[in-house]
Amino acid sequence: MDRVDLNLLMALDVLLDECSVTRAARRLGLSTSAMSRTLLRLRSVTGDPLLVRAGRGLVPTPHATALRDRVRDVSRHAQTLLRPSSDPLDLATLESTFTLRANDAFIEFFSVPLLQAVTAAAPRVRLRFAPKPDKDAGPLREGRVDLEIGVVDAPTPEMRVDTLFVDHYVGVARSGHPLLHGRKITPKRYAACGHVASSPDDMWREAVDDALDALGLKRDVRIIVPGFTHAMRVARHSDLVALVPRSCLGHAPKGQSAVDSGLQAFDLPVPTPSFTVCALWHPRMDVDPAQQWFRDTVISVCRDAYPQGNAGIY
Known part of the structure; x- marks a missing residue:
């Protein structure tokens, strides 16, 4: 059997990541012509053009x-x-x-x-945010994801877990919404509003629905969107109200109008559980130094933004 040059593996990884001979050459410290010759070798080895x-x-x-x-x-x-x-x-x-x-709300508020x-510590490191349509552990198990952010609903004996912060739900509506003025926000008034629900699938039931059910009430859900940032956008430009984690409002005090966003938060009129x-x-x-540094950086950024005991973002 012909021997395969394993140096081609790294070149293929970079070429498929960059989809550019010039950028791949720059990352590997090669000339563009040398990278072009490497691509030709890869095409010969794999029997496929790879990049066209x-x-x-x-x-x-x-x-x-x-293959990517x-x-x-x-x-x-x-x-x-091979790293000592x-x-x-x-x-x-x-x-x-x-x-x-991570979900869209985490990316919205923590990516920057x-x-x-x-970048301040490792200027050559690149971040890739992967979407989170479900809680399947496969991407972590298979090495396609380095770190995941989320709520742990069940024991995960195979995975390592570190707590970041505790969050809870609030309601949000556009500034000037009739629900926010005059009378007290009661469960009945809240349920009677039009609502936007957040769900990446068809299971749109949210934390507040169990509490309303106990009172014989049901929300009037008019639209279902994939995530919290979408729900806030709909609420900002309509008379629908949304249910979001407290931290989706950034650092604006609870109950105070967020002038820039055109939204105002309010306490829910029924109890809902907090989540970690x-x-x-x-x-x-665990023991890879680069992975340890990356985890520590993510955890530090999250905890600095939302110290333990304060609302975080999910």
Whole structure:
């Protein structure tokens, strides 16, 4: 059997990540012509064009798209295997892409401060935020995700878990909404409003519905959107009210109108449970110095923004 040059693995990983011979060459410290020759070798080895011209850029073939995640996973494992565990981590020269899986609200409010913290310490590190349509542990288990942010509903013995903060739900409506003025916000008045619900699937029932059911009340849900940021956008431009984590309002005091956003928060007229937001990762990432640094950075940014005992964001 012909021997395969395993150096091609790293080149393929970078080429599929960049979809550009020039950018891939820059990342690997090669000339553009050398990178072009490497792509030719990869095409010969795989029997596939891998990257083809589309306008002024390159796009992956179906075979390259199918290979991308597996190549990235194997490349990372190889780098971890061959990196001496005693070598100190040099953040100034660290070149890596860390993938964080989180919902849209986390990305909305934490992507910028996290980018700032990461760039300040490791300017060559890249962040990738992956969507979170469900709570399947497969991406963590398979190494496609480095860290996940979410609420742990059930024991996760295989995963490592660290608590970030506690959050709770509030209602939001546009400034000037009739519900917010005059009479007290009662369960009956609240339920009678038109509502926007947040759910990534068809299971749109939210925390407040159980409390309303106990009183014989039901929300009038007019529209269902994938996430909290979408719900806030709808509430801002309509007479619908939304249910969101307290921290979706940033640092505006509870009950105070958020002038910039055109929204005002209010306490729910029925009790709803608080929830704990956690960071999760697979045990195989425990001792990797770069992974440890990345986890510590994410956890520090979250806790600095919302110290324990205060509302966080989910």
